[in-house]
Amino acid sequence: MYVSLRDRPGSDSGKSGTTIRRVSSTVVLLGVVSLLTDVSSEMVASVLPLYLTAAVGLSPVAYGFLDGMYQGVSAFLRIAGGYAGDRGGQPKWVAVLGYGASALSRIAMLVATGFAAITAVVTVDRLGKGLRTAPRDALIAEASDPKMLGRAFGVHRTLDTIGAALGPLVAFALLAAVPGSYDSIWVVSFAFAIVGVAVLVLFVPNLRTAAGTARIGLRRTFRAVAGRRLRRPLIAAGVLGLLTVGDGFLYLSLQERDDFAAVYFPLLYVGTNVAYLALAVPLGRLADRVGRARVLVAGHGALLACYLLAALPSGGLGLTLVVLMLLGVFYAATDGVLPALVSRLVPAEARGSGIAAAQTVVALARFASSLTFGLLWSLQGPASSLLLFAGLLTAAIPAVAWLLRGVEADA
Numbered sequence: 001m002y003v004s005l006r007d008r009p010g011s012d013s014g015k016s017g018t019t020i021r022r023v024s025s026t027v028v029l030l031g032v033v034s035l036l037t038d039v040s041s042e043m044v045a046s047v048l049p050l051y052l053t054a055a056v057g058l059s060p061v062a063y064g065f066l067d068g069m070y071q072g073v074s075a076f077l078r079i080a081g082g083y084a085g086d087r088g089g090q091p092k093w094v095a096v097l098g099y100g101a102s103a104l105s106r107i108a109m110l111v112a113t114g115f116a117a118i119t120a121v122v123t124v125d126r127l128g129k130g131l132r133t134a135p136r137d138a139l140i141a142e143a144s145d146p147k148m149l150g151r152a153f154g155v156h157r158t159l160d161t162i163g164a165a166l167g168p169l170v171a172f173a174l175l176a177a178v179p180g181s182y183d184s185i186w187v188v189s190f191a192f193a194i195v196g197v198a199v200l201v202l203f204v205p206n207l208r209t210a211a212g213t214a215r216i217g218l219r220r221t222f223r224a225v226a227g228r229r230l231r232r233p234l235i236a237a238g239v240l241g242l243l244t245v246g247d248g249f250l251y252l253s254l255q256e257r258d259d260f261a262a263v264y265f266p267l268l269y270v271g272t273n274v275a276y277l278a279l280a281v282p283l284g285r286l287a288d289r290v291g292r293a294r295v296l297v298a299g300h301g302a303l304l305a306c307y308l309l310a311a312l313p314s315g316g317l318g319l320t321l322v323v324l325m326l327l328g329v330f331y332a333a334t335d336g337v338l339p340a341l342v343s344r345l346v347p348a349e350a351r352g353s354g355i356a357a358a359q360t361v362v363a364l365a366r367f368a369s370s371l372t373f374g375l376l377w378s379l380q381g382p383a384s385s386l387l388l389f390a391g392l393l394t395a396a397i398p399a400v401a402w403l404l405r406g407v408e409a410d411a
Helices: 025-055 060-072 075-088 091-108 115-142 146-177 182-203 218-225 228-242 247-258 266-290 292-310 317-334 337-343 348-380 382-403
Strands: none
Touching (some): 025 091, 025 146, 060 115, 075 091, 091 182, 115 146, 115 348, 146 182, 228 292, 228 337, 228 382, 247 266, 247 292, 266 292, 266 337
């Protein structure tokens, strides 16, 4: 990982006059913010499926609804967050609002005891995520060399994933020390989130984006987002999102098959995040070289293999680790690659809105996917449901690959 001394792409390297091809310090600082925030969020996410089904007693259908909320409710503010960052040209402060809302939701878990209250808290957390994600990614794109967007997003996602790997470990340690002490997880999670907000406010530069001088209007933003260049990537993202099973469901199916003790459940998230951590930068660089659309599609091939292995009637530790690794490959090949792809298909002044549009499509599609999978689980069990999704994804992957042919040619 390399950090430049300047925050803007295209700066000169002194005597040689060549462009500094390093990742901006702004990207690294935003990665630190995400690292701290993900320690917080993954502490909660790694115990939430077990907490809701075992401690609160939700059925698979009810959990599917809540998981769908967790996956999809952020969609309602993603476009607004992206547009607000574009309109003002200062996406940092929009991101601050989003990170702050998510931080407050952590401490609210202390008093959320029923299904309705927990749903409300999860909604606030996800709305905060929806508000912050597109402005943050627009800031990353603005601070980076256009030829190195895959690497820049890969570095950010690597730091993000370090936090995502540490969060479940902290939760595991707390549950091991005091079994069933979910309240301690909510408090420590809140502390990490507040530190992340402080780093964003105090240390991330208020980098003004191109939209700040363009003062892009709502109509022009809509034309950019709904234009021909973005149409096929949005359709592809929606189709693939509809066939993406939530992590919680995958982990619950592994637990049901192999009878993991409750205390070990958070460690499943660690396995996925370690694989993601190792591969985020390499796959980001690969996407820059061979094409972001190709890597995006290939990542869903790893997800397909993950479904097939998770649906087997018996597994054991070795097979479980392979499933976790494949899920990490999937995220490394898609999470940062999609915004890197989309950011080059819209004008610079509408970059945040374009990224938000893609993220909104994915979030809504995954919301529908979680609801559908929860219902299927109740009707026919996890293995059959995973096999059904695997069959549909098998048909979708070549169709999406065809749909995305040449999409980067004009970028």
